[in-house]
Amino acid sequence: xxxxxxxxxxxxxxxxxxxxxxxxxxxxxxxxxxxxxxxxxxxxxxxxxxxxxxxxxxxxxxxxxxxxxxxxxxxxxxxxxxxxxxxxxxxxxxxxxxxxxxxxxxxxxxxxxxxxxxxxxxxxxxxxxxxxxxxxxxxxxxxxxxxxxxxxxxxxxxxxxxxxxxxxxxxxxxxxxxxxxxxxxxxxxxxxxxxxxxxxxxxxxxxxxxxxxxxxxxxxxxxxxxxxx
Amino acid sequence: xxxxxxxxxxxxxxxxxxxxxxxxxxxxxxxxxxxxxxxxxxxxxxxxxxxxxxxxxxxxxxxxxxxxxxxxxxxxxxxxxxxxxxxxxxxxxxxxxxxxxxxxxxxxxxxxxxxxxxxxxxxxxxxxxxxxxxxxxxxxxxxxxxxxxxxxxxxxxxxxxxxxxx
Numbered sequence: 001x002x003x004x005x006x007x008x009x010x011x012x013x014x015x016x017x018x019x020x021x022x023x024x025x026x027x028x029x030x031x032x033x034x035x036x037x038x039x040x041x042x043x044x045x046x047x048x049x050x051x052x053x054x055x056x057x058x059x060x061x062x063x064x065x066x067x068x069x070x071x072x073x074x075x076x077x078x079x080x081x082x083x084x085x086x087x088x089x090x091x092x093x094x095x096x097x098x099x100x101x102x103x104x105x106x107x108x109x110x111x112x113x114x115x116x117x118x119x120x121x122x123x124x125x126x127x128x129x130x131x132x133x134x135x136x137x138x139x140x141x142x143x144x145x146x147x148x149x150x151x152x153x154x155x156x157x158x159x160x161x162x163x164x165x166x167x168x169x170x171x172x173x174x175x176x177x178x179x180x181x182x183x184x185x186x187x188x189x190x191x192x193x194x195x196x197x198x199x200x201x202x203x204x205x206x207x208x209x210x211x212x213x214x215x216x217x218x219x220x221x222x223x224x225x226x227x228x229x
Numbered sequence: 230x231x232x233x234x235x236x237x238x239x240x241x242x243x244x245x246x247x248x249x250x251x252x253x254x255x256x257x258x259x260x261x262x263x264x265x266x267x268x269x270x271x272x273x274x275x276x277x278x279x280x281x282x283x284x285x286x287x288x289x290x291x292x293x294x295x296x297x298x299x300x301x302x303x304x305x306x307x308x309x310x311x312x313x314x315x316x317x318x319x320x321x322x323x324x325x326x327x328x329x330x331x332x333x334x335x336x337x338x339x340x341x342x343x344x345x346x347x348x349x350x351x352x353x354x355x356x357x358x359x360x361x362x363x364x365x366x367x368x369x370x371x372x373x374x375x376x377x378x379x380x381x382x383x384x385x386x387x388x389x390x391x392x393x394x395x
Binding site: 065066067068069071072073074078079080081082083085086088089090092093096100104157160161162163164165166225226227228 | 237255256257266267268269270272277278279281283289290291292293294296297299300301303304305306307308309311313375376
């Protein structure tokens, strides 16, 4: 401790010298304080010095005081660990990583389905390209709904407001989701009509357009979270 | 006997902007927090500072990314980042200061030596700015990835603070 000493014994009246009067030490201290307080320079405070010199003290000098987390005024809930919340976050991250991987894997068969769709028409009642298109469509559908499962059932974190590019990614699901249900239904209808030698007609004729819009929405959903715009 | 000693000085963090930077080939991400709190106690010519900020109050502009960040940094188990440093009181003046920092983050304590900060006086306040050269490996954080490409290990944190004498 860095101390500046100021001795005042010389100004004390002799009547207060220690002569067996039990009140004398306290009175002496009070007078000392009053005199010193009159002369305290700015930036200094008065304190009572230790009676024993530092080398005789049993305890070493204390370290300077350090602030603690409690001094900063954070609410208790903000500083306490929450293992359950961490487990929830871990599960959420794991499932969304699976969602990402499966979504990327789905791109290839989906693109192949769209490409083979351009060659799946024709007058024949049976066509290998049409069969290939149907098979790829089935594979794409299976992968798509497995991808969607991981997203839909990933734990939600309460109190979180959705912000940023993820909003577009989630909104596009309302296009490619119903599209991936409608496209195979229309495709089956179109396949049956072709197999009977009929020209594809009615609602089944929308299969191609619905499929392309669905694939485009899916592609845009992938791009929305892959690149920064 | 009575005597005089230098009065204890306290500093309070008034304003702060902490910005982390994460690099990925497809994304450059910055997350910002204004939620830090801090206190400094100066006694016998030496000042001890503590700055703390909740992990969940860093905002990168993407709520999905922020939740992944919270998970990757184990922010629910270790909700507060703390920074402790000790500086001679005589060095708290306008100019350049070198500080040793002890940072607790993601359940790990790391020490950064001789980090350079700039101090500028603004009325009765001190403005501090600098960059802490933190890395993911300093805090044993597994690097997140996007499209199977991991982010860079370096996550520098830009610090701008305004302190006032309490």
